[in-house]
Amino acid sequence: MSFHLEENGAERGVDSSNGICDQDAQCREDHDSEATYIGNDRHDVFELKQGSFADLTGTKIMELIKSNCLDNASSKSLFSVASRILDECVERGNTDISHRMACLLGKVLNIIERQMSAQAENCRNQNSLIKSREEKFQSRIEVLETFAQGVSEENEVALRNLERMKAVKTELEEERKVEERDMLKMKKDMDDTNAEVSMLKQELELAQRMHEKQHLELEAESSKTVALLEAKVKELERNLEDSRKKVIELEEFSLNKRHRWKRKEHKYQGLIEFQVGALQGLRITSESMRKEVLKARRRHSEELHYLGVKLKGETYNEIQELKGNIRVYCRIRPFLPGQSVRQTTIDYLGENGELVVANPSKHGKEGHRLFKFNKVFGPATSQEEVYLDTQPLIRSVLDGYNVCIFAYGQTGSGKTYTMSGPNISSEEQWGVNYRALHDLFQIAQDRKNSIQYEVAVQMVEIYNEQVRDLLSSDGSRKRLGIWTSTQPNGLAVPDASIHSVKSTGDVLELMKLGLANRAIGATALNERSSRSHSVLTVHVRGFDLKSEDVLSASLHLVDLAGSERVDRSEVTGERLREAQHINKSLSALGDVIFALAQKSPHVPYRNSKLTQVLQSSLGGQAKTLMFVQLNPDTDSYSETISTLKFAERVSGVELGAAKSNREGREVRELMEQVASLKDVVSRKDSEIERLKSLKVTPIGEKRSSSTSLRLGSSSPRRHSLGTPQPSRILRMSSLSDKAASDGDNYSEDSDRHSDVGPRHSVDGLGLAGDFHPPLSMVGMALGQDNTDDVELLGLGDENSEEMLSDISDSGLSMGTETDGSIGSVVEYTLFPETVKPAEKSANLEKPAVPSKLPKPPQNPPQPSRLTRSTAKVPSSSRKSIAGASFSARPSKRWQ
Numbered sequence: 001m002s003f004h005l006e007e008n009g010a011e012r013g014v015d016s017s018n019g020i021c022d023q024d025a026q027c028r029e030d031h032d033s034e035a036t037y038i039g040n041d042r043h044d045v046f047e048l049k050q051g052s053f054a055d056l057t058g059t060k061i062m063e064l065i066k067s068n069c070l071d072n073a074s075s076k077s078l079f080s081v082a083s084r085i086l087d088e089c090v091e092r093g094n095t096d097i098s099h100r101m102a103c104l105l106g107k108v109l110n111i112i113e114r115q116m117s118a119q120a121e122n123c124r125n126q127n128s129l130i131k132s133r134e135e136k137f138q139s140r141i142e143v144l145e146t147f148a149q150g151v152s153e154e155n156e157v158a159l160r161n162l163e164r165m166k167a168v169k170t171e172l173e174e175e176r177k178v179e180e181r182d183m184l185k186m187k188k189d190m191d192d193t194n195a196e197v198s199m200l201k202q203e204l205e206l207a208q209r210m211h212e213k214q215h216l217e218l219e220a221e222s223s224k225t226v227a228l229l230e231a232k233v234k235e236l237e238r239n240l241e242d243s244r245k246k247v248i249e250l251e252e253f254s255l256n257k258r259h260r261w262k263r264k265e266h267k268y269q270g271l272i273e274f275q276v277g278a279l280q281g282l283r284i285t286s287e288s289m290r291k292e293v294l295k296a297r298r299r300h301s302e303e304l305h306y307l308g309v310k311l312k313g314e315t316y317n318e319i320q321e322l323k324g325n326i327r328v329y330c331r332i333r334p335f336l337p338g339q340s341v342r343q344t345t346i347d348y349l350g351e352n353g354e355l356v357v358a359n360p361s362k363h364g365k366e367g368h369r370l371f372k373f374n375k376v377f378g379p380a381t382s383q384e385e386v387y388l389d390t391q392p393l394i395r396s397v398l399d400g401y402n403v404c405i406f407a408y409g410q411t412g413s414g415k416t417y418t419m420s421g422p423n424i425s426s427e428e429q430w431g432v433n434y435r436a437l438h439d440l441f442q443i444a445q446d447r448k449n450s451i452q453y454e455v456a457v458q459m460v461e462i463y464n465e466q467v468r469d470l471l472s473s474d475g476s477r478k479r480l481g482i483w484t485s486t487q488p489n490g491l492a493v494p495d496a497s498i499h500s501v502k503s504t505g506d507v508l509e510l511m512k513l514g515l516a517n518r519a520i521g522a523t524a525l526n527e528r529s530s531r532s533h534s535v536l537t538v539h540v541r542g543f544d545l546k547s548e549d550v551l552s553a554s555l556h557l558v559d560l561a562g563s564e565r566v567d568r569s570e571v572t573g574e575r576l577r578e579a580q581h582i583n584k585s586l587s588a589l590g591d592v593i594f595a596l597a598q599k600s601p602h603v604p605y606r607n608s609k610l611t612q613v614l615q616s617s618l619g620g621q622a623k624t625l626m627f628v629q630l631n632p633d634t635d636s637y638s639e640t641i642s643t644l645k646f647a648e649r650v651s652g653v654e655l656g657a658a659k660s661n662r663e664g665r666e667v668r669e670l671m672e673q674v675a676s677l678k679d680v681v682s683r684k685d686s687e688i689e690r691l692k693s694l695k696v697t698p699i700g701e702k703r704s705s706s707t708s709l710r711l712g713s714s715s716p717r718r719h720s721l722g723t724p725q726p727s728r729i730l731r732m733s734s735l736s737d738k739a740a741s742d743g744d745n746y747s748e749d750s751d752r753h754s755d756v757g758p759r760h761s762v763d764g765l766g767l768a769g770d771f772h773p774p775l776s777m778v779g780m781a782l783g784q785d786n787t788d789d790v791e792l793l794g795l796g797d798e799n800s801e802e803m804l805s806d807i808s809d810s811g812l813s814m815g816t817e818t819d820g821s822i823g824s825v826v827e828y829t830l831f832p833e834t835v836k837p838a839e840k841s842a843n844l845e846k847p848a849v850p851s852k853l854p855k856p857p858q859n860p861p862q863p864s865r866l867t868r869s870t871a872k873v874p875s876s877s878r879k880s881i882a883g884a885s886f887s888a889r890p891s892k893r894w895q
């Protein structure tokens, strides 16, 4: 509520809220000023002016009171009013004032009271308001305090952040600075680039201008060049035309060259294949050598094992080895698939060559017999294993040693199996023969840079004491004569065809023929039993390229006929005769061996064809190996024992150290010279003899056949010569007389001579082509008593065969010597085709000469023939058998 006091027309407002102080101040003002009432119509406005209440009449005051105008007047104003009233009353002396006064006062008091309570109320409100405000402020202070606390923490965080921010800021500022620097730099670069670009632009413009200029120049130049080139093109076209022609020429030339190269390629291809073959051979050899080494190692350890107990025996063996004894290998055949009873007589097989045989009908110690050989092969031993122990001998052949390998045993005991094998088409089952030849080729191939070898083979069979050629291509198995004298080259059967072989394939082909030709018939013991001895002779001749020595050797591979006794064979008639012949020849073989063992002055080689054929390889200087074949069957016990006894005796034979047949060049040349001179002498002698005989015998007188020296013309000559040749049968005039008179004496002489005679090579005897004889043989023959040199029992026709059989059977072979100049024989053997028909008849007409004359009449050799025999042999006379020349080497080499 507001109370307005106007002083001098100005309105003065007083706010109740101003409090007592304000009212007191107002009272003081009211007191000093007169309150005025302005206007009648405005009741709520009461104006008090200094000294105005005093002017107011009571009535007027009353009216004011009644109109409630004083309600809002200030207490000062009211008190001044009240005081005025009271003063008035006092002045007037009015009694009735009290009432009015009381009313007024009452009124004034009410108003004061109301104002006071309003004031109090107001104060209370003000207080509560202040209090609430205070509380509010207090809580706000608290909030603010907590806030301030939080704010201080936050402040700390914020401070830290601020620090970080500051750091970041500094970093950023640095970055910014760097960026600014970069920017500056870039700007600078840009400026540079722009400068460069502008420079380049300038340069480009310059270059463009230059280019245009050059272009123009070039255009001008090119037009010139085009003209020039066109001219050149024309020239080149001309040249091209020329070149084309040349190319055609060159093409033709290159075509020719290509053909030549192709041919060369084929040649080299062949060479490579050959080398590959050789390599394979080498591999095989190395493999077999490996096996050999293994075997040797095994043997060595075995030997060590037995060393202690067998020292004595071994020492003996060693001595024997040095002496060159015959080696004996014993091989036991396994039971055959069809055999039902399989009781064996073999009780024990020692690893050192020991063998114990048990008698099925006796028990205990008495029933057992111990034998000892160089080796014993059990039934399970393979062909290869057997061969491995034989192989060193094959090497010896190529070193110039004569070697003889033969298989001995009863029928069906495995002789053919060991020597040839059951099936020649299976390499695994090959016997010693094929393996030996295969190896010979291999070794010869290996040595070809130092020694050049030639190999030739012969294959004969001895059936009923008759020699037959198994390799004759015409199939006619003629009975052949044999040499009975010294034959160091093993060419005992000169009439047998001799075949040059260069590979195992060649050998296999020949063997097939030989096997087919071999006499095979049925007996009670073995249906495939062969009742003949088969002799495969391999002649080897080597020329040492460095020393020019000539090596010659022969290898005899002999599959003997069954050794069983006649009565066991249960045969009669023809078969009985066969068996007798077989037994006879085998006992002759035994006799020779035992004569050698006893160092007997007489070695009866001539008691059988077999020993005659093998003579060169059974002599003291050869290496001999005997396979003793056993049938383990108890039924064969007695045969087994007799075979083993024979083998035991053979194994004790000392042949002396073997010697190689190597002939030096100088010796050969000297011998050739000697031969040539002897030839001249011999021709002269024969000429004298002829003249003498012409004087003695009237011309035209018929000569007695028994005293004639005849060259048979019906017998075919050596197969190697290709055409039928005049027979070279030399039938002595006093053949039977001589045999009767000289008998064994002659034989002894001859045999002894054969034992001690020089071991010169006579390779060329009877061999075609370049494989002609070293003249040492000729010289040797001419330098000795001719009658002792040679015996030729060769019979070319049926009559002569009969005669030979007769002589042989009746033991007259010892006396069948010729007048026998070896020169004449050699000549005929080598150069029969050079004998002209006229000469032949002249020869046939020659008078007979007693065989035992100190200088027997010769079948006069033609001078030219002998000369040729010593030096030059026309190529036409060097034809080989079956088209295969024994030697492909130039004859020069061998002279």
Ligand SMILES: Nc1ncnc2c1ncn2[C@@H]1O[C@H](COP(=O)(O)OP(=O)(O)OP(=O)(O)O)[C@@H](O)[C@H]1O
Pocket (backbone or CB within 6 Å): 332, 333, 334, 336, 379, 409, 410, 411, 412, 413, 414, 415, 416, 417, 418, 422, 526, 528, 529, 530, 531, 560, 561, 562, 563, 629
């Ligand atoms: N070691 C062996 N392993 C297997 N079979 C063998 C062996 N030895 C021999 N035979 C076989 O025994 C049989 C007789 O052998 P083989 O013909 O070789 O005897 P042989 O002694 O040559 O007889 P013959 O005196 O009649 O010529 C053949 O069937 C042969 O295959």
